[in-house]
Amino acid sequence: MNNLLCLFKVIVMILCLRESIYVNGFGERAYFSDREDNNPAYYISPALQKLEHAPEFVKDWPNISITLGQVSGVTLDNAGRVLVFHRGEHTWDEHTFTNGNIYLGIGKPAIQHKTILIFNETGELLDMWGDDFFYMPHGITVDSEGNVWTTDVALHQVFKFNATNRRVPAMVLGEKFVPGTDDHHFCKPSAVAVLSTGDFFIADGYCNHRILKYNPKGQIILQWGTHNSHSPFSLNVPHALALAENSGVVLVADRERGRVASFRHDNGSYVTSYSSWLMGPRIFSVAYSPVHGGRLYVVNGPNGVVPVRGYVLELASGRLVGTFDAPAGLASPHDVAAATDGSAVYVAQLAPHAVYKFVDERLRDEAPPAPPAPPAPPAAPPATPATLAGAVTSRGGRWAGAAAGAGAALCAGALLLRGALRRARGEPRH
Known part of the structure; x- marks a missing residue:
């Protein structure tokens, strides 16, 4: 009996230690810690070979002679x-803004080139x-009614253009050239995503690190986002947005945290995060397709650790299933x-x-995929950063949470079994 009790003590210690590791979010970051060679490059090629190499690059697309500037957006x-x-x-470099995020080109002409080009699939x-x-163009999207939405980080503004007037915006949010942190200003807004209901989201990306939701009239419904905390609501340059309406979520490319964060689009509650050592520490953009139960298309960026390329993930599991790249490589998607x-996927x-x-x-x-599901019924008010500050899924996503829960359950079960053995031996309970 003593040997059996000792064995269970060892099991308890191992399971509790394992559960503690997952709770602290070390699951994926410790990927290389038990390898002889701690260099991630040693494992990159074998890992990429296990993924499906699709979609495939299309040569000579688009077929134009127009000279492009920095291409910031595609939709x-x-x-x-x-x-x-x-x-x-125009080029965004170290001479574009002051330390206070004021554009240094105020008083100079706007871009003289036509900045929005429209192509067919060929x-x-x-x-x-x-x-x-x-x-300084940044993000672009088109809503279900054909309105074009754009962001400009120099102007610190968001624009909506309807199909009948491409010169005068139908809606303007933010104050021209004036950065700010209140409900009427942005600071280098990065992206827009529009629901089929007309409600829309803005990623106020580079300075305020927040997501704002508006009704079709441009009135704020809710907002979330903190900075420099361990909460899953903590964002570090929310750089791009995508909508999975049939799953009820808005997806945020949280660039400098190296993840895609998922939030309920009705109330902003945190759902999960998608990340991988193979995608690296910087995620620049995400797109969504409902095909095969939901797929995420992600591009990372220069990071000095892993290759710059595109990846395909399953929405439900977060599993990496594919990768794609240009023949000459993607330098700065x-x-x-x-x-x-x-x-079709465009970068x-x-x-x-x-x-x-x-x-x-x-x-x-x-x-074709099934149409979007009807809106979810009204839910509880959005969770605050404080209530989820210790959430397991802030880095590891739902799998880290599942592992932590399983570890905790096994740990508790082992403790209960140990107590039962003690009672069988007549040992006192403390």
Whole structure:
């Protein structure tokens, strides 16, 4: 009996230690700690070989002679047309802003090139507009009604253009050239995502590190986001947004935390995070397709640790299932967009200035995905950062949480069994 009790003591110690490791979020960050070679590069090639290499690069797309500037954004409309947002003759570098985030080009002309180019799926240029208006383009999206939404980090503003007037915005949020932290100002806003209801989200990315939700009239409904904390609500440059309406979530490319964070789009509650040592510590953009139960298309950025390329993840499990890259490599991808059926993926790159197309022909023949589910019923008020500050899923996602829960359950079970053995031996309870 003494030997059996000693054995269970050892099991208890091991399980409790394992559970503690998961709770503290070390699961994936300790990936290399028990290897002889702690260099991640040693494991990258074998890991990539295990993934499906799809979608595949399309050569000579788009077929144009137009000179692009830094390509900051790419998106698709409901007809499958591709909108490319670029910076023309303007460049964002260390001389663009003051330390207080004031644009140093105030008083100089706006970009004279047409900054928004529209292509069909074969790469033919259909239209272009957006000249003499923007100063430092960043994010672009098209809503279900065909309105084009853009952000400009120099202007610190967000714009909505309808289909009948591309010169005068139908909605303007923020004050021209004035950064701020209140409800009426942004500081280098990075992205917009629009629900089918007309409600929309803005990632106020580079300075305020927050997500704001608005109704169709441009009135704030809610906002969330903290900085420099261990809460899952802590964001460090929310750089891009995507919507998985059929799953009820908004996805945030949390650039400097190296994750895609998922929040309920009705109330902002935290759901989970997606990250991987193979994707590295910087995630620049995310796109979503409902194909195969939901897929995320992610591009990372220069990080000095792992290759810069695209990845495909399952929404439900967070499992990496695919990877994609250009023949010459992706140097500085900035945005990614995916067709609804997942058959085409587009990547915008800052330098060299380019937009790339990737295709997965197998998905074209599959049945179209089911339409979005109806809105979820009203839920409890959004959780605050304080209530989830110790959440296990802040780094490891749902798998770390599951492992932690399993470890805790096994640990508790072992303790109960140990108590039962003691009682069988007549030992006192403390």
